[in-house]
Amino acid sequence: MSSRTSKKKASSSVSIVGMGYVGLCTAATFASRGITTRGVDVDQERIRQISQGRAPIHEPRLEGMLKVAVKRKLLKVSTETSDIADSTTTFLTVGTPSRTDGSIDLTFVRLATEQIAKTLAQKEDYHLVVVKSTVVPGTTNGIVRPILEAYSHKKAGQEIGLAANPEFLKEGTAIDDALNPDKIIIGANDEKSRDHLTRLYKDFYRRKLPPILVMVPEAAELVKYASNAFLATKISFINTIASVCQRTPGVDVNQIAEAIGHDPRIGPLFLKAGPGYGGSCFHKDLQAIIHYAKEKGFDAVLLRATEETNENQAEQVVELAQKILGTLGQKRIAILGLSFKKDTDDIREAASIRVINKLHEKGAEIVAYDPMAVRNTKKSLPYRIDFAQDSRSALEGADCAVIMTEWDEFKRLREKDFKALMRNANIVDARRIFQPSDFEHSNYQGIGIGT
Numbered sequence: 001m002s003s004r005t006s007k008k009k010a011s012s013s014v015s016i017v018g019m020g021y022v023g024l025c026t027a028a029t030f031a032s033r034g035i036t037t038r039g040v041d042v043d044q045e046r047i048r049q050i051s052q053g054r055a056p057i058h059e060p061r062l063e064g065m066l067k068v069a070v071k072r073k074l075l076k077v078s079t080e081t082s083d084i085a086d087s088t089t090t091f092l093t094v095g096t097p098s099r100t101d102g103s104i105d106l107t108f109v110r111l112a113t114e115q116i117a118k119t120l121a122q123k124e125d126y127h128l129v130v131v132k133s134t135v136v137p138g139t140t141n142g143i144v145r146p147i148l149e150a151y152s153h154k155k156a157g158q159e160i161g162l163a164a165n166p167e168f169l170k171e172g173t174a175i176d177d178a179l180n181p182d183k184i185i186i187g188a189n190d191e192k193s194r195d196h197l198t199r200l201y202k203d204f205y206r207r208k209l210p211p212i213l214v215m216v217p218e219a220a221e222l223v224k225y226a227s228n229a230f231l232a233t234k235i236s237f238i239n240t241i242a243s244v245c246q247r248t249p250g251v252d253v254n255q256i257a258e259a260i261g262h263d264p265r266i267g268p269l270f271l272k273a274g275p276g277y278g279g280s281c282f283h284k285d286l287q288a289i290i291h292y293a294k295e296k297g298f299d300a301v302l303l304r305a306t307e308e309t310n311e312n313q314a315e316q317v318v319e320l321a322q323k324i325l326g327t328l329g330q331k332r333i334a335i336l337g338l339s340f341k342k343d344t345d346d347i348r349e350a351a352s353i354r355v356i357n358k359l360h361e362k363g364a365e366i367v368a369y370d371p372m373a374v375r376n377t378k379k380s381l382p383y384r385i386d387f388a389q390d391s392r393s394a395l396e397g398a399d400c401a402v403i404m405t406e407w408d409e410f411k412r413l414r415e416k417d418f419k420a421l422m423r424n425a426n427i428v429d430a431r432r433i434f435q436p437s438d439f440e441h442s443n444y445q446g447i448g449i450g451t
């Protein structure tokens with residue numbers, strides 16, 4: 001190895017504290033570019049799995065990358081935060097869950113920062129700490145910085161660096177998103193921290209370097225919330241229009257979305273009406289920013305409406321079933337799809353759970369099927385429902401099928417399947433995976449279709 005290469009490798013060694021979804025995907029992508037990566041997590045079982053090259057979460061490409069990284073010794077993981085000392089940059093990727101009132105819980109950020117700082121107290125060389133966890137504005141400077149300085153006995157901006165650097169990974173495409181981001185946001189107070197992180201990303205992306213936007217940490221932190229709040233609002237907006245369409249005969253929200261999407265100021269993406277958004281980010285982040293604004297004396301009415309619209313969207317789905325069946329008591333309803341979107345086993349904040357709860361309250365008999373998310377749903381529902389082995393057995397004898405997730409295997413079902421298997425071919429398409437014309441001889445209702 002030439003001295004130039006070895007020098008480059010030494011300057012690009014990173015550590016990641018928090019091997020959850022974001023930390024793990026970030027670690028795998030850094031290691032895939034030949035960057036020596038240390039991963040730290042308090043969860044021993046998780047660390048054991050990762051050290052064997054196994055992914056504790058479902059994410060396409062992740063396990064393959066972990067296997068290679070572990071085998072090539074580019075990724076080493078442990079439960080010891082002191083292992084970060086070998087690297088030059090530490091990314092903080094611990095979870096930031098919600099408290100019961102919806103505000104952000106920064107316990108893990110505080111604890112991890114303390115551990116990192118104690119290690120840095122023993123280290124002579126410059127070390128950059130990067131806050132990648134989603135945190136409300138002011139956290140990097142107001143919480144992380146004082147803990148870091150107090151326990152390391154060093155001054156941020158001089159002997160140690162500090163930056164905020166949010167991520168925008170989507171479940172299911174996280175690896176691709178990490179390898180090809182549309183932008184990099186660096187929130188830094190000082191030039192040294194900014195330049196250190198910029199250099200690292202230049203090493204990483206080389207000719208494919210995306211635009212780097214530099215700002216103060218508070219702004220970088222807010223970019224993440226603004227991004228998720230905008231996307232969530234776009235969905236609640238189109239779901240609002242869908243509810244208007246449903247009450248306007250002859251009108252279909254998909255046509256409206258396509259038409260308005262031609263306006264470049266609006267754009268065609270993220271305008272798919274459905275049962276409401278789910279997933280680990282949108283609801284949590286909307287609640288956190290709503291609470292943050294409230295603490296600052298501002299009522300974020302628009303964002304509250306985005307959340308309320310999303311919550312109410314489940315009722316719109318149930319109303320479509322009621323429109324076909326009348327009362328729902330004793331009716332057997334097949335739920336096709338439980339995960340918050342296709343190709344994941346994640347049911348966090350999934351619309352399917354809100355719909356199931358409402359159907360359950362109304363006395364419906366529920367049978368559910370999902371290609372991946374049955375296990376997680378069984379664990380989380382506080383009451384019993386039936387689970388089917390496949391979509392066909394879910395449909396058998398059902399009075400109504402409600403399509404909740406846009407899985408490809410559901411798209412392969414045909415009207416004749418519904419007619420042959422169900423007691424009555426009544427279909428509520430909450431994801432609009434079919435066309436009304438596919439069901440000319442059945443009762444078909446779709447989100448956003450005025451009948």
Ligand code: UDX
Binds near residue numbers: 167231276280281
């Ligand atoms: C989201 C953000 O996209 C990502 O940038 C951020 O870092 C984390 O949160 P993710 O939770 O993986 O990512 O899901 P995403 O693909 O954005 O979908 C979120 C929800 O919105 C899903 O339930 C999806 O079905 C729903 N959705 C999305 C719609 O109902 N309509 C749309 O047009 C788009």
